[in-house]
Amino acid sequence: MDPSGAKQFVLTWNNSVQYDTTGTWDGIIFSGIPEISEKHIYNVSVEGNSSGLYFTYTLVPNFNALARFVVTKFGQGQQFSFESTGWNMFWSVPRDACAVYGPCGPYGTCDSRNLALCSCEEGFKPSDNHAWVSQDWASSGCVRQSPLNCSTDRFIDLGVTLPDDGASSYPETTKKDCKETCLCNCSCTAFAFNPPSGPCQIWSGDLLNMRNSTPSKINSNVFIRVGASQLSMKRKTTSIVGVVLGIVGALTVALGICSFLLWQKHQQRSMDRRADSSDSFLRMSSYKELKIATRNFRSELGSGGSGSVFKGSLPDGSKRLLIYDYMPNGSLNSMLFTSNAKSKGKVLDWKTRFEIALGTARGLLYLHEECRGYIIHSDVKPENILLDGDLSPKLANFGLAKLMGRDLSRVLTTTRGTRGYLAPEWVSGLPITPKVDVYSFCMTLLEIISG
Structure with missing residues (x-):
């Protein structure tokens, strides 16, 4: 319950960090979960005063159904009702799985646009590889591939965003000064210059709630501390790649003309197919995505003349697919x-x-x-x-x-x-x-x- 007395309920981690809310009650619905008052299913009421707040929901008369509330392995709350012979999920909080506090663990990056919700950034690896690949326990997070050394560490920009909570603001007025302040503090793990909430922000300890962002949505660059050996390895790899690219460059130009002509022909055929179809609701799924969703086709539901049927699930659990x-x-x-x-x-x-x-x-x-x-x-x-x-x-x-x-x-x-x-x-x-x-x-x- 919102300790401020507002007619809403909040989701917190460790009773201290708020990461989602139901929205305020307007007498009919919670503004953030309009589905909870869906007609024909529930009667909802919210009552309270300065000393307490509670809400109740009951099934409407003559609607014979069961209900259950679950918390997924990624931390989403989901409400189900049992209609006829199957469970039907009709709302979840938060709606975005990445809004849950620390769903991918320390140094794990969350991206709700991907089938595999969590990933490790460059210079990091899963702390539990088996759990990470199966996505059974992504909150185990990632660990550094190279250890830190306070006197020789460097910073790299991974193109991720971090929440403002957990960061300390400093008055430094240049990016260089902000970087030096972080570098001189051995517990500093990342810094950002000129974010919306202050000129210089510094994070200490393990980094949580990192999220992938498109370039248009990155408000400020976040620089993460890595070991010098990791940076040297990156530069060496870049140098080798540059030499290889130079060698194959001539071959690429020679083959480019032929490839372009073949590609142009293929594109024309694809455009003809797309022009004949208005199936905007269809989504193409790669074999890799299906392999992740079905956990390497581990659970076979049955088979017939047309092939086998496997059970699978998306990271947010809220959708069912027929391939x-x-x-x-x-x-x-x-x-x-x-x-x-x-x-x-x-x-x-x-x-x-x-x-x-x-x-x-x-x-x-x-x-x-x-x-x-x-x-x-x-x-x-x-x-x-x-x-x-x-x-x-x-x-x-x-x-x-x-x-x-x-x-x-x-x-x-x-x-x-x-x-x-x-x-x-x-x-x-x-x-x-x-x-x-x-x-x-x-x-x-x-x-x-x-x-």
Whole structure:
């Protein structure tokens, strides 16, 4: 609870460092977690006075569900509700996993844009390599590859940012003076000149909460102390690389013309493919990313005629992925509505349109009646129907899908599909059935016919 008396709750490390907050209570929601008051699920109330503050949340009447709150291995708090036959996470604090205090441990750098949340900067290595590679315990942090020597140490700019907390401000007016002040203090591990909160800041002890930053977001350079041997090794490596680059330079020029011509041809083909597709929701995943996410494909869920299925997770735990075969013809939307489709002779004939409609219907029939648990796709539309090389359709984008037990005839959910494809009962906030997919399919069918 916020000790200042404000109607909000704060997350702190060691009862001293605040790293996140729920935002203030306005009588309906916490400003930082609007999902906590999601209608149809919880009734929330906050009460208190100068001596105390508390809030309660209860399930709305007639909503038979369970709830649980967990803390992930990276320190995020996540709230789940059990709807039908599966747990559904609908809010987390903090939203950015890197906002947790010290998620990557001493000298570890956090970057929530990467699948592997934590990394070690140049001159450092994981203190527990096995735990680091598996991302099971990234908070073990990194250690220096070369020991420090107070009289010979140097500084390197790693392009990271550090929080203001834990730093001491000094009145030095030049970068050189700031550097000398840090160098003369054997406990100083990093310095920054001209940050927003002061002209010279100096950090002592192990560095926590380092974050990768794009050049446009670095407010000041942070220089980290390293051993002279590490810097000499870097310079030697740079020198060797320079010689090698000089030797291969001539070959690079000779091969450059041929490479450029091949690249230009490849780019043109790629541009043609992208022009035929409007699948902005798709994200390409590299083999390395999938290997990290599945922990080297350690947990196999099952296998069939199409291959094996492995369990994996992203660092923030808040998203589920389905990895598909590459669908070279993009989405049905690109075939129906993209102007390039007509100019490139890719207008669908009536037989193909019929087969696409029939194949999509078969997919919905499987989801609604044939799989082990009933599945409502919730977002049937041309953008979510992918076409393979033979123009056979596959339903994709199950981000809004709901899993129903076979003993249930309807389910209450706060998720929504796409405007224009929504069934009336969904707009009215009533419990939904597989009929909402039938409605969306019929709207899609009209578009398949009309183009």
